[in-house]
Amino acid sequence: MVLVGDVVLLGVAVVALWIGARSLVTGASRLASAAGISALVVGLTVVAFGTSAPEVVVSTGAALEGQGDVSVGNVVGSNVFNLGVILGIVAVIAPFRVMETLLRRDALAMAASTVVAAVVLADGVVSRLDGAILLALLGCYLGALWLAIRRENDGDGGSSGSTDGSETVPDARDRGEVRFGLEVGRVLAGLVLVIVGGRVLVDSAVGLALAAGVSEWAIGATVVAAGTSIPELVTSVVAARRGNTGIAAGNVVGSNVFNVVGVLGIAAVARPLTVDPAVFVGLAWLGVLTAFATAVLATGRRLTRLEGALLVILGAGYSAVSLLG
Numbered sequence: 001m002v003l004v005g006d007v008v009l010l011g012v013a014v015v016a017l018w019i020g021a022r023s024l025v026t027g028a029s030r031l032a033s034a035a036g037i038s039a040l041v042v043g044l045t046v047v048a049f050g051t052s053a054p055e056v057v058v059s060t061g062a063a064l065e066g067q068g069d070v071s072v073g074n075v076v077g078s079n080v081f082n083l084g085v086i087l088g089i090v091a092v093i094a095p096f097r098v099m100e101t102l103l104r105r106d107a108l109a110m111a112a113s114t115v116v117a118a119v120v121l122a123d124g125v126v127s128r129l130d131g132a133i134l135l136a137l138l139g140c141y142l143g144a145l146w147l148a149i150r151r152e153n154d155g156d157g158g159s160s161g162s163t164d165g166s167e168t169v170p171d172a173r174d175r176g177e178v179r180f181g182l183e184v185g186r187v188l189a190g191l192v193l194v195i196v197g198g199r200v201l202v203d204s205a206v207g208l209a210l211a212a213g214v215s216e217w218a219i220g221a222t223v224v225a226a227g228t229s230i231p232e233l234v235t236s237v238v239a240a241r242r243g244n245t246g247i248a249a250g251n252v253v254g255s256n257v258f259n260v261v262g263v264l265g266i267a268a269v270a271r272p273l274t275v276d277p278a279v280f281v282g283l284a285w286l287g288v289l290t291a292f293a294t295a296v297l298a299t300g301r302r303l304t305r306l307e308g309a310l311l312v313i314l315g316a317g318y319s320a321v322s323l324l325g
Contacts, residue, residue: 073220084315091308
């Protein structure tokens with residue numbers, strides 16, 4: 001009966017995540033249009049950090065319970081899932097040309113965060129000092145995004161037509177039609193559904209995995225990681241289907257940066273983390289995926305369906321290796 005209950009909760013959680021993601025994308029994109037901010041910046045901030053809320057809840061909770069493997073495995077596995085499966089699926093659904101800002105600033109920030117993760121985890125321990133340093137880096141990244149928003153509001157980015165395949169910001173007439181109270185409520189409702197749905201999904205998925213005799217590290221790197229990344233998956237897929245590739249791509253890149261410097265930082269500050277040596281296999285896989293994704297983005301051309309399919313294969317391969325290992 002317990003297994004049946006977990007399966008039912010799993011289904012309910014997926015529905016909640018789908019509804020919440022649709023609400024989140026709709027509200028966020030309309031608020032972005034009204035404020036004259038590009039969808040990319042919104043995807044990198046409100047949407048990315050909002051859909052990473054389950055990672056914060058799960059990793060911090062696991063840290064407080066002394067489950068360092070689950071906490072760190074969730075971060076590493078989620079980033080692999082985001083880059084491989086989610087970005088790959090987005091490209092398969094709607095091949096897109098990478099925006100210059102995403103290439104020069106945020107893709108590099110994502111690559112840098114992967115290097116930082118490797119350095120911090122090199123000794124198998126993430127101390128409170130390490131966590132504090134990671135949170136300081138998060139502050140620096142948010143500061144860079146704030147400056148980008150100021151430039152856009154000053155008319156330096158995103159308000160004119162785009163030649164890179166990303167969506168443009170609607171003119172003043174479209175902005176005037178946005179009902180701020182309604183859209184803010186839509187975003188908040190979406191975030192609540194995403195957070196609650198993500199938590200329920202992880203709890204039920206972990207219960208099923210434990211019943212199958214899967215190791216703690218494998219659970220964190222696969223079941224928990226995929227479960228907490230469902231919000232990113234659903235949000236990015238919904239955004240891609242609606243043509244909001246800025247939100248879709250920004251969600252993936254922003255979530256990966258936030259997972260390392262934000263989620264790992266918060267979890268380590270809550271309680272120092274000690275992890276299994278298997279983390280190095282995960283970091284190596286993440287490094288390869290990050291290098292591949294960054295190289296593809298650095299071409300300055302469209303991320304094709306073939307490249308997207310390759311990303312999906314690499315991302316899914318990590319889960320298979322982790323479970324079989």
